[in-house]
Amino acid sequence: MRKVRFVEPAKLYRMIKKELDDVYFEIMDRGDLIDRSQLRRFEENLAKFVGTKYAVGVNSGYDALHLSLLAAGIGPGDEVIVPAHTFVATCSAVVNAGATPVLVDVGRDFNIDCSLIEAAVTPRTRGIIPVHLSGYMANMVQVREIAERHNLVIVEDACQSLGSSMLDERTGGRRMAGAWGLTGCWSFYPFKILGGYGDGGAITTDDPEVALFATRMRFNGEDRDTGEYHGHGFTCLLDNMQAAFLDVKLRYLPQWIERRKKIAQRYLESLSDLPDLLLPHYDDPRRDHIYQNYTVRSKQGDAFSEFLKANGVEVLTQFRKPYYRHEALKLEDRGFPETETLSREVCSLPMNVEIDDEEVSYVIEVVRKFYS
Numbered sequence: 001m002r003k004v005r006f007v008e009p010a011k012l013y014r015m016i017k018k019e020l021d022d023v024y025f026e027i028m029d030r031g032d033l034i035d036r037s038q039l040r041r042f043e044e045n046l047a048k049f050v051g052t053k054y055a056v057g058v059n060s061g062y063d064a065l066h067l068s069l070l071a072a073g074i075g076p077g078d079e080v081i082v083p084a085h086t087f088v089a090t091c092s093a094v095v096n097a098g099a100t101p102v103l104v105d106v107g108r109d110f111n112i113d114c115s116l117i118e119a120a121v122t123p124r125t126r127g128i129i130p131v132h133l134s135g136y137m138a139n140m141v142q143v144r145e146i147a148e149r150h151n152l153v154i155v156e157d158a159c160q161s162l163g164s165s166m167l168d169e170r171t172g173g174r175r176m177a178g179a180w181g182l183t184g185c186w187s188f189y190p191f192k193i194l195g196g197y198g199d200g201g202a203i204t205t206d207d208p209e210v211a212l213f214a215t216r217m218r219f220n221g222e223d224r225d226t227g228e229y230h231g232h233g234f235t236c237l238l239d240n241m242q243a244a245f246l247d248v249k250l251r252y253l254p255q256w257i258e259r260r261k262k263i264a265q266r267y268l269e270s271l272s273d274l275p276d277l278l279l280p281h282y283d284d285p286r287r288d289h290i291y292q293n294y295t296v297r298s299k300q301g302d303a304f305s306e307f308l309k310a311n312g313v314e315v316l317t318q319f320r321k322p323y324y325r326h327e328a329l330k331l332e333d334r335g336f337p338e339t340e341t342l343s344r345e346v347c348s349l350p351m352n353v354e355i356d357d358e359e360v361s362y363v364i365e366v367v368r369k370f371y372s
């Protein structure tokens with residue numbers, strides 16, 4: 001039986017092996033392990049790519065979120081609005097900052113439903129974390145309006161959307177994900193669109209105070225020039241080796257995004273006639289999708305995803321059990337009908353730059369076979 005992997009990190013490595021090997025040997029030769037020029041260079045290039053003044057490399061997307069909330073002064077007694085459908089780290093960062101997460105349901109595009117946000121605002125609400133899920137931005141024009149009306153800090157969870165953008169009518173130009181809020185938070189977990197070879201993350205921001213705070217707190221609160229501790233910090237610096245690998249991959253990102261869009265277009269052309277299958281294509285011309293994930297919704301739920309797996313197509317079904325239903329997290333389930341429904345239906349098809357056209361054809365064939 002044929003097999004199509006969800007991702008194939010070793011194949012991607014072989015595609016750019018020479019460049020990755022070169023930076024590896026250079027770093028090993030020089031012993032450049034912690035907070036060296038490679039990290040600085042990657043941070044500059046990332047900030048340039050996102051369109052912010054600063055980028056600060058940290059150990060994970062979670063750390064980016066956590067430090068952002070601390071930088072905003074959010075803590076005990078404060079409430080922060082988060083979507084009900086996201087990776088749990090979005091919510092855990094709020095809890096671990098000492099604040100209370102207030103969950104809001106999402107819309108058909110998997111992102112926070114802006115029409116429900118204001119009903120969740122209370123006098124204690126200090127912030128909002130819109131998540132740009134799967135490569136498609138939350139409606140930041142509306143989120144920004146609401147945040148301004150209620151004086152809320154915006155921390156963008158852009159972990160799944162590096163390279164996506166939305167038209168900003170205030171400037172008339174496109175503004176990248178991660179450049180709308182106080183901070184943009186990034187994850188370089190290996191399977192992300194820009195993935196490292198271990199954990200990694202970053203904060204992007206235009207605010208020099210936030211950048212300085214994160215730079216110190218990722219290194220146990222220390223100012224590395226003076227040795228002064230400016231607070232009880234964390235050990236969560238982006239590894240120098242990872243930064244060097246990520247810098248190589250960042251150069252490929254625009255062409256990789258184009259490839260992902262082409263694969264998405266093929267899925268669209270070949271599957272859009274299937275009535276029980278909802279594809280992730282939306283009609284807001286202001287936003288573009290970079291397809292970190294190609295998440296479809298099948299009314300047949302597990303029967304659909306199991307059929308694909310049984311036929312050799314590796315798929316991801318995040319998240320069958322919404323995070324607020326995990327008892328140990330002690331979160332309030334205020335009723336999130338869209339999250340409940342989509343959780344039963346989600347299925348992400350293989351979407352990566354390693355996959356070839358024939359493999360895409362096979363995925364399409366198996367999906368059509370299920371419905372025939």
Ligand SMILES: Cc1ncc(COP(=O)(O)O)c(C=O)c1O
Pocket residue numbers: 059060061062063086087089090131133157159160186187188189199200201
């Ligand atoms: C939406 C979202 N938020 C936060 C994170 C946390 O990132 P990390 O795994 O790097 O901590 C991830 C990725 O795993 C994510 O997809």
